[in-house]
Amino acid sequence: MEQTKEQERELKYHLRLRIFYEERNFGPGVAELMKYVRERGSLSAACQEMNMAYSKAWKIVNKAEEDLGFSLMEGKRGGENGGTTVLTAEGEDFLDRYLAFVKETEAAAAELFHKYFPG
Amino acid sequence: MEQTKEQERELKYHLRLRIFYEERNFGPGVAELMKYVRERGSLSAACQEMNMAYSKAWKIVNKAEEDLGFSLMEGKRGGENGGTTVLTAEGEDFLDRYLAFVKETEAAAAELFHKYFPG
DNA sequence: GGCGGATATTCTCACTTAAGAATAACGGAG
DNA sequence: CTCCGTTATTCTTAAGTGAGAATATCCGCC
Numbered sequence: 001m002e003q004t005k006e007q008e009r010e011l012k013y014h015l016r017l018r019i020f021y022e023e024r025n026f027g028p029g030v031a032e033l034m035k036y037v038r039e040r041g042s043l044s045a046a047c048q049e050m051n052m053a054y055s056k057a058w059k060i061v062n063k064a065e066e067d068l069g070f071s072l073m074e075g076k077r078g079g080e081n082g083g084t085t086v087l088t089a090e091g092e093d094f095l096d097r098y099l100a101f102v103k104e105t106e107a108a109a110a111e112l113f114h115k116y117f118p119g
Numbered sequence: 120m121e122q123t124k125e126q127e128r129e130l131k132y133h134l135r136l137r138i139f140y141e142e143r144n145f146g147p148g149v150a151e152l153m154k155y156v157r158e159r160g161s162l163s164a165a166c167q168e169m170n171m172a173y174s175k176a177w178k179i180v181n182k183a184e185e186d187l188g189f190s191l192m193e194g195k196r197g198g199e200n201g202g203t204t205v206l207t208a209e210g211e212d213f214l215d216r217y218l219a220f221v222k223e224t225e226a227a228a229a230e231l232f233h234k235y236f237p238g
Numbered sequence: 239g240g241c242g243g244a245t246a247t248t249c250t251c252a253c254t255t256a257a258g259a260a261t262a263a264c265g266g267a268g
Numbered sequence: 269c270t271c272c273g274t275t276a277t278t279c280t281t282a283a284g285t286g287a288g289a290a291t292a293t294c295c296g297c298c
Contacts, residue, residue, distance in 0.1 A: 044244055053288050058246070075245050078295025082243025101235040108227035116220040163274055172258050177276070194275050197265025201273025 026098065030064040030072070033057055034087060034095045037073055043085040068094070145217065149183040149191070152176055153206060153214045156192055162204040187213070 036046030043061070047054045065072050072091035077083045087095065155165030166176045184191050191210035196202045206214065 042244070053286090054245085055247075055289085056287065062246095076295090077243095077245045077293065079244085080296055082296090083245045083294075085245075097235040101231055104231050105224075105228045108231070109224045112220055112223050112227070115223075116216040161274075172256090173275080174258065174277080175256075181276095195265090196263065196275045198274085199266055201266090202264075202275045204275075 026064055026068060026094075028102075030060055031095060031098055031102075033061060034072060034091060035099075037085050038087050038092070038095070041084050041086055042081070043073070043075060044083075046085075145183055145187060145213075147221075149179055150214060150217055150221075152180060153191060153210060154218075156204050157206050157211070157214070160203050160205055161200070162192070162194060163202075165204075 032050060033043070033046050033052075036049045037043055040046055040049070043057060044054050047057045050057070061072060070090050071088045072094070073085050073087050075083060075085040151169060152162070152165050152171075155168045156162055159165060159168070162176060162180070163173050166173045169176075180191060189209050190207045191213070192204050192206050194202060194204040
């Protein structure tokens with residue numbers, strides 16, 4: 001504020017799309033976890049993919065479910081591989097809509113960014 | 120995850136638009152401060168409007184200026200009212216473009232949200 | 239029936255961030 | 269020349285977050 005700095009820098013934008021309901025929210029973190037759970041059939045496998053502690057992932061998912069008011073995934077303990085986790089039907093549906101929403105919104109934002117911050 | 124919850128809730132979305140350059144960024148907080156500084160000609164007045172400690176506001180602005188590489192506002196100490204702070208020309212320009220970018224992006228996002236999350 | 243691997247849950251600890259107290263400098267007004 | 273309100277800056281302390289250790293439970297498989 002007192003001293004000015006002179007260098008030019010390339011600007012980049014970044015979007016964080018998050019669905020809010022009062023203090024509750026659903027964002028990119030849970031979405032990514034869900035994508036891996038759908039792909040791998042296991043929450044701990046999803047954690048390995050994302051290099052995240054299982055306990056943290058579990059808390060994130062739990063919080064999102066509390067916030068949304070319905071289950072996103074369901075786990076089973078024991079069995080052949082030790083256990084499994086799969087998305088619920090509502091979880092699948094919600095994730096798909098969230099991903100489509102984010103994708104199109106990001107495309108729109110990219111265009112607008114170049115409009116206002118060209119070069 | 121173990122127990123399902125049944126209530127229906129209205130979903131709302133919320134957008135956080137933030138301009139990134141590597142670890143640097145410019146977001147809604149600094150923008151709001153700048154709007155009040157432009158309106159009131161004083162950073163401490165802006166803080167009162169936003170119910171924020173002056174020291175915190177100053178730090179936020181300073182960080183943003185460091186990140187962007189140019190001054191957003193300039194302060195003068197002493198004088199009739201104790202001091203003043205006004206936006207620099209670059210600050211004005213940047214703020215205006217940021218606000219326009221955010222406004223149009225939010226409008227686009229609102230439309231897409233209703234497309235994917237109707238009702 | 240014990241093993242292994244996954245789910246489920248709680249508890250620490252480090253680290254980051256938030257909030258604001260404290261202090262100094264400044265300059266017009268009275 | 270002292271006072272007042274503001275800018276400028278640093279420091280302390282409280283609060284929140286992140287990362288993961290620790291523990292318990294489940295169940296097919298050998």
